[in-house]
Structures are given as C-alpha cells and as structure tokens.
Amino acid sequence: MxxxxxxxxxxxxxxxxxxxxxxxxxxxxxxxxxxxxxxxxxxxxxxxxxxxxxxxxxxxxxxxxxxxxxxxxxxxxxxxxxxxxxxxxxxxxxxxxxxxxxxxxxxxxxxxxxxxxxxxxxxxxxxxxxxxxxxxxxxxxxxxxTPGAGTRTGHRTRLGVSCPWGRVAGRRPPPRSARARSACGAGRSWCARAAGC
Structure with missing residues (x-):
C-alpha cells in the first residue's frame, strides 16, 4: 500500500x-x-x-x-x-x-x-x-x-449430450414440470432429464 x-x-x-x-x-x-x-x-x-x-x-x-x-x-x-x-x-x-x-x-x-x-x-x-x-x-x-469458467467439464447423459451446468457449484437445475419429472423417471439425474429422456 x-x-x-x-x-x-x-x-x-x-x-x-x-x-x-x-x-x-x-x-x-x-x-x-x-x-x-x-x-x-x-x-x-x-x-x-x-x-x-x-x-x-x-x-x-x-x-x-x-x-x-x-x-x-x-x-x-x-x-x-x-x-x-x-x-x-x-x-x-x-x-x-x-x-x-x-x-x-x-x-x-x-x-x-x-x-x-x-x-x-x-x-x-x-x-x-x-x-x-x-x-x-x-x-x-x-x-x-468465476464458477464454470474455463473448461466446462460437465457430465454426459445417456444420449451423449454434455450438460455443463450439471456439476457447477451453486447452480440449481432449471425448474421442470411434474409431468416432465414423471416422464423422465425419478432415478435419473436432473441433467439427463433436462437433456431429454
């Protein structure tokens, strides 16, 4: 100083x-x-x-x-x-x-x-x-x-779609309707559901 x-x-x-x-x-x-x-x-x-x-x-x-x-x-x-x-x-x-x-x-x-x-x-x-x-x-x-800065590692879904926001600390999944949740199945990750069943 x-x-x-x-x-x-x-x-x-x-x-x-x-x-x-x-x-x-x-x-x-x-x-x-x-x-x-x-x-x-x-x-x-x-x-x-x-x-x-x-x-x-x-x-x-x-x-x-x-x-x-x-x-x-x-x-x-x-x-x-x-x-x-x-x-x-x-x-x-x-x-x-x-x-x-x-x-x-x-x-x-x-x-x-x-x-x-x-x-x-x-x-x-x-x-x-x-x-x-x-x-x-x-x-x-x-x-x-900054969270999520640099390389976005994300995890892959069953369809091979990268989901970069899935593992970023402090971020919540996007809201899903009850119908979409039940259609995708409760056992799957929200990222997989967001990428599409």
Missing amino acids: RDQQHALIVLFVLALWPRFGLRRGIATGAGALALMAPWLIDAPRDLIRDTVTYLIDVPPLPYGNSSYLWFLVHRHVTLPTWVTTGALLLALASAAWVARQRHTGLPRILYAAAAVLLVANLVNKQAFFNQYWLVAALVVIALAA
Missing part, C-alpha cells in the same frame, strides 16, 4: 463486503502500517512527502496514461476537480452498492474493485501502466474465480 496507494481503494471496497468485513479491512490496514513502520519511525516527514504530498503537488506529467492527461495534452483542457472527484465517487458508490448486495461473490467484488481502480486511474493526473496492471490482475483473478 505504500508503493501503490490505489490499493487503499480496493481495501475500502473489500471492507464493505460482508464476507471480508470491516474487521479484516482494519487488520489488513494495520498489517500494511506495520510493514511501513520502519520508514514511518525513521523519517515520517519523508514518508508522508513521498507517498502523499508529492503526488498531490507534482504538476501533471504529459507522458502519463489517463483521460485527464489526454484532455490536457491533446485538447488543452484541464478537467475540473468536480468532474474527476465526481467520477471517482460515483464509481465508489457503485462498488459499495455491489459490495452490500446479498449474493455478491468473490468475482463480482473483484470486478467492482477493478472498475473503481480503472476510474481512479483514468481521472488521475499521473497514471502509468503499472497502475493498470493491478486492474488487469483483479479482472484475471475474477475470471479465474
């Missing part, structure tokens, strides 16, 4: 997610603070200057990668603070809404955190490729954590 201050945004989003929670968020922040303790004890003024005030005071760098800099360099327009702050607050509010939803799983919360980081980078006056790598990493982890 000392080197990538944007990670605090991810921590904020995770702290709002009930499965991670405020206590784990505080513990994570305390762990990061403990890792920074040697620099904080040795030279607190330098640490604050390097990680906070320098980033606020430095003028926009024309070779950065953000929409803020694109408007500044190519259109000679400085985006007002209310536009950049409003975009970030809207992204945070959207991520907070997603985090507080009852059935929000890991992939969804990672997508929300990635979206907030992407907006933060786009409105930043000095975003570089390394800050977009964290966004990409969150998206890749979310894709990997």
Whole structure:
C-alpha cells in the first residue's frame, strides 16, 4: 500500500463486503502500517512527502496514461476537480452498492474493485501502466474465480449430450414440470432429464 496507494481503494471496497468485513479491512490496514513502520519511525516527514504530498503537488506529467492527461495534452483542457472527484465517487458508490448486495461473490467484488481502480486511474493526473496492471490482475483473478469458467467439464447423459451446468457449484437445475419429472423417471439425474429422456 505504500508503493501503490490505489490499493487503499480496493481495501475500502473489500471492507464493505460482508464476507471480508470491516474487521479484516482494519487488520489488513494495520498489517500494511506495520510493514511501513520502519520508514514511518525513521523519517515520517519523508514518508508522508513521498507517498502523499508529492503526488498531490507534482504538476501533471504529459507522458502519463489517463483521460485527464489526454484532455490536457491533446485538447488543452484541464478537467475540473468536480468532474474527476465526481467520477471517482460515483464509481465508489457503485462498488459499495455491489459490495452490500446479498449474493455478491468473490468475482463480482473483484470486478467492482477493478472498475473503481480503472476510474481512479483514468481521472488521475499521473497514471502509468503499472497502475493498470493491478486492474488487469483483479479482472484475471475474477475470471479465474468465476464458477464454470474455463473448461466446462460437465457430465454426459445417456444420449451423449454434455450438460455443463450439471456439476457447477451453486447452480440449481432449471425448474421442470411434474409431468416432465414423471416422464423422465425419478432415478435419473436432473441433467439427463433436462437433456431429454
């Protein structure tokens, strides 16, 4: 968090997610603070200057990668603070809404955190490729954590029809009418019945 201050945004989003929670968020922040303790004890003024005030005071760098800099360099327009702050607050509010939803799983919360980081980078006056790598990493982890992602192994029915949703955790079979259930037979798997008796 000392080197990538944007990670605090991810921590904020995770702290709002009930499965991670405020206590784990505080513990994570305390762990990061403990890792920074040697620099904080040795030279607190330098640490604050390097990680906070320098980033606020430095003028926009024309070779950065953000929409803020694109408007500044190519259109000679400085985006007002209310536009950049409003975009970030809207992204945070959207991520907070997603985090507080009852059935929000890991992939969804990672997508929300990635979206907030992407907006933060786009409105930043000095975003570089390394800050977009964290966004990409969150998206890749979310894709990997999505149930049913990657190869769909499924099991085969008697007719040889692959039923990819049959073994995916957390998914329920599609509803079937009583007539269809009795026609297919109670001993057969619902996937076999769904693929056709």
